[in-house]
Amino acid sequence: MTVARAQQIAAHTSSGDARGTVVSVRDLRMRYGSVDVLKGVDFTADRGEVVCLLGPNGAGKSTTIEILEGFRMRSGGDVSVLGEDPARGGEAWRARIGVVLQSWRDHGKWKVRQLLAHMARFYAPYATAAISRPRDVDELIATVGLTEHADKKISTLSGGQRRRLDVAIGIVGKPELLFLDEPTAGFDPQARRDFHDLVHRLADEEDTTILLTTHDLDEAEKLADRILILAGGLIVADGNPDRLAAQVESDAEVKWRRDGQRFVHSTPDATAFVGELLAQYGDDVTDLEVRRATLEDAYMAMVHRHETGQAEEAAREFAKETR
């Protein structure tokens, strides 16, 4: 997260709902046959917020996103997306959201620029005084790093290049809300970094709300203002990555070496402990390391609670906390 972004979020948090709730989900339920996949999911996402939905395979992340996109009917609960129920959203509502689907394999014979120009035309009638739609197609192609490939057929693109095109299609209409389902699967490190920059730019400069799923915790930590963990059909954690990590493990682990010996100590106040250690032993202390719980530790702990039948208890515990 950039410093500007962190300040923006801090200002936002202190001013409550002033920037507007874009997604609101209350007691969302989904049953497939006799199986309850979502058992009462609650969360909100505000304007310009990047929210990452995490959870083990089969937890119901795609189901949740598809309900919010209006592609799947829910079994129960209240959902509002950009002020409308997605089950009843019309074309004008749809034009305000962007969806990055899995690759556009059906359009293999189309060329990159041709497909984007075609998609772009759909959005033109939905421009407003505040939001010009669609984006300029060549600028967009440059933004996603496909300029060299603009006149190539989609069937000739590599997997990563197709994924860049998927992202371009998702944002061509300048969406106010963007859904990204595992967006960087298949990206090389450069493409991944470019994509992370793009997500930050969309949120910071255009105030786009972004809801994404990923299994990459490092990516979640880099991108998300807020993380939601879905397990056992419930949101069992909701908070910023640092706070989630602090919730599972308040102690930091301090490691150091002195007189050829290795030492490890757990402490809730690593700064004070290190201060005392250095005051007492000075230059004799070497290889000093402080390790705090990571998002991965938090995630594993939450999912473990779910697997051991404590998901509802965890959900109640987190519901008590304000974010």
Ligand SMILES: Nc1ncnc2c1ncn2[C@@H]1O[C@H](COP(=O)(O)OP(=O)(O)OP(=O)(O)O)[C@@H](O)[C@H]1O
């Ligand atoms: N159309 C369907 N009919 C019946 N069951 C379904 C249907 N779609 C999904 N499911 C089941 O619902 C559960 C949640 O699936 P979903 O795809 O939402 O999970 P997910 O969290 O996105 O998983 P992953 O991380 O593997 O992508 C799974 O057990 C899945 O088998």
